[in-house]
Amino acid sequence: MSVVAPPRESAAAPPPAPPSPGRRLAARLLHWWRRLTAMRTAIILLFLLALAAVPGSLLPQRSLSKTNVSRYFTDHPVLAPVLDRLYLFDVFSSPWFAAIYLLLFISLIGCVLPRALEHARGLRAAPPLAPRNLLRLPDSGQLTTPLAGGAALDVVEEELRVRRFRVVRREGVAGPELSAEKGYLKETGNLLFHLSLVALLLGLAGGKLWGYEGSILLTEGQGFCNSFQQYDSYKSGPLVSGADLTPLCIDLQDFRATYEQNLTASSFTAKISYGAPGQAGKDATIGVNDPLRVDGDRVYVTGHGFSPTFSVTLPDGTKFTDLSVPFLPSDTKTMSSEGALKLPDLGKGKDKQLALQGLFAPTGLVQNQILTSVDPRPLAPEVAIFAYQGYLGLDSGIPQSVYSLDATQIDRGRLTKVGAANLTPGQSMTLPDGTKIGFTGVKEFAALQFSHDPGEYWVLGSAISLLVGLLGMLLLRRERVFARVAPAAGGGGTVLTVATLTRGSGESGPRFAALSDDLGAALGARASKPEDSPRDS
Amino acid sequence: MTPDPSLAALSNQLFSVSVALYSVAVVAFCAQLAFGRRPVRTPELVAAGNGAAPTAPTAADVLSEPARSRRWGLIAVAVTALGALTHLGVMVTRGLAADRLPWGNMYEFGTAVTLVGVVAFLVFAVRVPAVRHLGLFVMAPVVLAMVGIGLFLYAEAGPLVAALRSSWLAVHVTSAILGFGIFFLSGIVSAMYLVRSRYDAKLAEGQAQPDGVLSRLPSAATLDRVAHRTAVFGFPIWTFAVIAGAIWAESAWGRFWGWDPKETWAFIAWVVYAAYLHARTTAGWRGRAAAWVNVTGLVVMVFNLLYVNMVSTGLHSYAGLK
Numbered sequence: 001m002s003v004v005a006p007p008r009e010s011a012a013a014p015p016p017a018p019p020s021p022g023r024r025l026a027a028r029l030l031h032w033w034r035r036l037t038a039m040r041t042a043i044i045l046l047f048l049l050a051l052a053a054v055p056g057s058l059l060p061q062r063s064l065s066k067t068n069v070s071r072y073f074t075d076h077p078v079l080a081p082v083l084d085r086l087y088l089f090d091v092f093s094s095p096w097f098a099a100i101y102l103l104l105f106i107s108l109i110g111c112v113l114p115r116a117l118e119h120a121r122g123l124r125a126a127p128p129l130a131p132r133n134l135l136r137l138p139d140s141g142q143l144t145t146p147l148a149g150g151a152a153l154d155v156v157e158e159e160l161r162v163r164r165f166r167v168v169r170r171e172g173v174a175g176p177e178l179s180a181e182k183g184y185l186k187e188t189g190n191l192l193f194h195l196s197l198v199a200l201l202l203g204l205a206g207g208k209l210w211g212y213e214g215s216i217l218l219t220e221g222q223g224f225c226n227s228f229q230q231y232d233s234y235k236s237g238p239l240v241s242g243a244d245l246t247p248l249c250i251d252l253q254d255f256r257a258t259y260e261q262n263l264t265a266s267s268f269t270a271k272i273s274y275g276a277p278g279q280a281g282k283d284a285t286i287g288v289n290d291p292l293r294v295d296g297d298r299v300y301v302t303g304h305g306f307s308p309t310f311s312v313t314l315p316d317g318t319k320f321t322d323l324s325v326p327f328l329p330s331d332t333k334t335m336s337s338e339g340a341l342k343l344p345d346l347g348k349g350k351d352k353q354l355a356l357q358g359l360f361a362p363t364g365l366v367q368n369q370i371l372t373s374v375d376p377r378p379l380a381p382e383v384a385i386f387a388y389q390g391y392l393g394l395d396s397g398i399p400q401s402v403y404s405l406d407a408t409q410i411d412r413g414r415l416t417k418v419g420a421a422n423l424t425p426g427q428s429m430t431l432p433d434g435t436k437i438g439f440t441g442v443k444e445f446a447a448l449q450f451s452h453d454p455g456e457y458w459v460l461g462s463a464i465s466l467l468v469g470l471l472g473m474l475l476l477r478r479e480r481v482f483a484r485v486a487p488a489a490g491g492g493g494t495v496l497t498v499a500t501l502t503r504g505s506g507e508s509g510p511r512f513a514a515l516s517d518d519l520g521a522a523l524g525a526r527a528s529k530p531e532d533s534p535r536d537s
Numbered sequence: 538m539t540p541d542p543s544l545a546a547l548s549n550q551l552f553s554v555s556v557a558l559y560s561v562a563v564v565a566f567c568a569q570l571a572f573g574r575r576p577v578r579t580p581e582l583v584a585a586g587n588g589a590a591p592t593a594p595t596a597a598d599v600l601s602e603p604a605r606s607r608r609w610g611l612i613a614v615a616v617t618a619l620g621a622l623t624h625l626g627v628m629v630t631r632g633l634a635a636d637r638l639p640w641g642n643m644y645e646f647g648t649a650v651t652l653v654g655v656v657a658f659l660v661f662a663v664r665v666p667a668v669r670h671l672g673l674f675v676m677a678p679v680v681l682a683m684v685g686i687g688l689f690l691y692a693e694a695g696p697l698v699a700a701l702r703s704s705w706l707a708v709h710v711t712s713a714i715l716g717f718g719i720f721f722l723s724g725i726v727s728a729m730y731l732v733r734s735r736y737d738a739k740l741a742e743g744q745a746q747p748d749g750v751l752s753r754l755p756s757a758a759t760l761d762r763v764a765h766r767t768a769v770f771g772f773p774i775w776t777f778a779v780i781a782g783a784i785w786a787e788s789a790w791g792r793f794w795g796w797d798p799k800e801t802w803a804f805i806a807w808v809v810y811a812a813y814l815h816a817r818t819t820a821g822w823r824g825r826a827a828a829w830v831n832v833t834g835l836v837v838m839v840f841n842l843l844y845v846n847m848v849s850t851g852l853h854s855y856a857g858l859k
């Protein structure tokens with residue numbers, strides 16, 4: 001009760017005076033603080049934390065897949081907005097999730113810091129006084145020895161010091177006594193563990209605030225530089241500004257996927273060159289489980305696919321070649337992929353834009369005029385495409401997917417289908433207006449991700465110290481041994497009472513039995529020694 | 538690296554042999570329970586109060602066991618050990634057949650977890666004889682789990698997908714299997730603690746027969762201690778598995794933690810076990826409440842294995858199930 005209002009003229013106050021509001025508030029605060037830092041509260045908060053994480057795994061989360069969340073919105077038009085208001089699609093960044101773990105961590109700090117101080121004091125303090133009645137302790141027993149009391153305690157002290165106990169001898173009311181303790185590291189482990197949790201949280205928070213992540217699909221031969229404008233999508237912490245981004249450019253030279261006989265993908269490797277903008281690049285090969293690491297930044301291959309290439313020859317002879325666009329795999333087993341090539345700038349005006357949409361099969365098989373893929377390797381590439389002409393709606397202000405055409409323009413009749421064909425490399429189709437579209441071949445693309453997380457090593461370090469602390473806390477034992485001597489009832493000799501208190505793993509009974517056996521043996525040896533030595537000399 | 542079909546077939550036969558041996562063990566454990574007499578008087582209270590001679594309650598549990606029951610118990614443990622050997626053979630032949638660590642899909646993972654559970658049980662059955670009376674309650678779920686694994690999770694031995702080809706597979710999945718297997722035993726022991734302590738309470742009220750089969754379970758104190766010790770053993774292993782998973786995810790998926798469903802449930806399980814360890818040392822939670830927390834932990838682990846692999850979609854979808 002150290003938190004009290006200043007005691008001014010309280011002596012003069014009449015006895016029934018109600019406590020001042022300040023004092024009441026302080027008392028109430030203290031009460032709540034005690035509640036919050038009690039173990040019981042910690043357990044409840046741990047439960048709440050576990051419970052709060054559950055919807056994050058059962059409902060689609062924006063952080064994992066925006067597409068799944070919007071699908072959920074279309075499937076449950078009434079329920080979804082309500083759930084959204086409760087942050088149930090952003091559970092792990094929701095205020096209530098944060099509230100739970102922050103409370104838990106406040107509770108933890110409030111519980112662990114005082115313990116750490118006490119532990120620090122305890123490290124220097126002597127082992128505690130022996131309890132009055134040693135035989136009350138669960139592991140206790142008595143031994144009789146012909147030795148005098150002091151000599152018997154000497155033996156006990158020696159045995160305990162060999163076992164690395166800290167020993168103190170005292171003159172108690174009930175006779176000479178001894179207290180010993182070991183296993184301070186157990187408590188150190190406990191504190192290390194709990195404080196590492198706090199460090200871990202800080203590392204996570206730092207990573208969230210100052211980290212960023214950008215992803216991009218690159219077709220072989222293309223490159224990008226690390227800036228938010230270039231990424232297809234990116235996430236960044238609130239304290240990141242565009243100027244903070246590491247200046248790094250990456251070119252994808254070659255991408256290769258290899259497969260087992262049963263068509264399980266066995267490796268994806270991307271040959272890249274990287275370097276600061278305008279510098280000669282260094283070469284590297286990256287792949288699954290094997291990112292590029294430069295200066296704390298990392299570049300990953302997170303996926304792959306095919307970019308079919310097309311050529312377009314307009315009726316007036318103007319030719320566009322090497323038009324390629326990534327088609328997204330719709331089936332990762334066969335790499336059958338879908339996508340769209342949009343050509344708004346053929347120089348013919350807004351209503352004469354051209355687009356191709358369709359399916360790409362790395363190893364095509366046509367059955368009943370339907371193209372499917374039977375192998376993920378590009379053994380017999382084929383496309384099934386529809387050609388559209390008209391207005392693509394790209395400048396309409398409504399964002400649209402890069403991988404499909406804007407259906408509303410088709411519905412409105414502003415974009416019309418003008419041809420369809422299955423093509424293999426080298427083949428072409430001619431549209432009614434004379435435009436010729438050729439399928440010229442296929443390149444691979446790699447999905448790359450650039451990540452920057454300044455908290456990463458901090459988190460790793462905390463996780464390791466957490467584990468070390470945990471092992472110390474769980475595997476070490478904290479043991480106290482007490483002994484007291486009294487003259488034996490019949491006179492001549494001593495009764496030694498020994499007891500232990502153990503906190504930690506394992507059975508204490510057998511260990512106490514072993515200790516008393518050793519003590520008995522040592523006492524016996526010492527008792528017979530004085531008789532031995534005179535005979536020898 | 539084509540799978541070797543004859544070794545793969547041998548692995549499958551060994552699987553059946555293991556299930557058969559475990560079933561025999563279940564019968565023998567039943568016999569042990571059936572022939573066991575109620576311990577005459579458990580000197581546990583005496584031991585806990587003051588004991589000049591340190592008597593562990595476990596020792597008391599065994600002293601009054603009739604020879605016939607004891608014999609059946611030994612047979613059951615021996616058959617279980619034999620089953621564990623063939624069970625180990627399942628993993629070894631499977632690994633040789635596919636030329637890789639045999640835990641690349643749910644079938645293999647589940648098979649390995651049950652093996653760890655059985656071995657953990659055997660270790661306790663040898664060191665703490667009273668625990669043998671739990672044999673029926675450990676091995677029957679093991680048999681059920683293995684039948685389920687064989688029927689519903691079976692996948693042909695085959696190569697691993699690219700993402701799993703990393704030495705972290707050995708580190709992360711091995712520790713996850715160890716942790717899970719130990720928690721499996723721990724959860725069952727806590728469940729038996731709940732049964733036993735309820736029986737004891739009824740007994741105290743005179744509502745249960747003092748000679749019931751339940752009286753042959755190890756004492757509540759023993760069950761509580763075994764459950765706690767196993768959980769204490771499993772918790773750092775599970776912690777390590779989660780950390781190793783995060784390290785692997787950092788190099789495979791581009792972030793060390795992303796609340797993928799599997800990660801989320803691993804976290805939930807971790808928090809529940811942390812709550813159990815706290816509950817065990819907190820007044821008002823000790824005993825039955827803590828045991829319920831441990832059982833919840835096991836439910837979460839099983840849910841994580843089954844639901845998250847089979848129903849939800851995430852990066853961890855390597856289950857090998859269609």
Ligand code: HEM
Pocket residue numbers: 036037038039042046104107108109111112190194197473474769772808811814815818
């Ligand atoms: C992030 C939340 C926490 C986690 C994951 C956690 C985890 C753990 C674990 C695994 C143990 C080991 C138990 C054992 O020795 O068997 C432990 C012990 C302990 N925890 Fe926590 N803890 C957390 C929060 C807290 C909080 C908030 C408090 C204080 C209110 C607290 C106080 C303690 C104490 C006093 C012990 C030692 C128990 C003993 O020595 O018997 N912990 N903790």
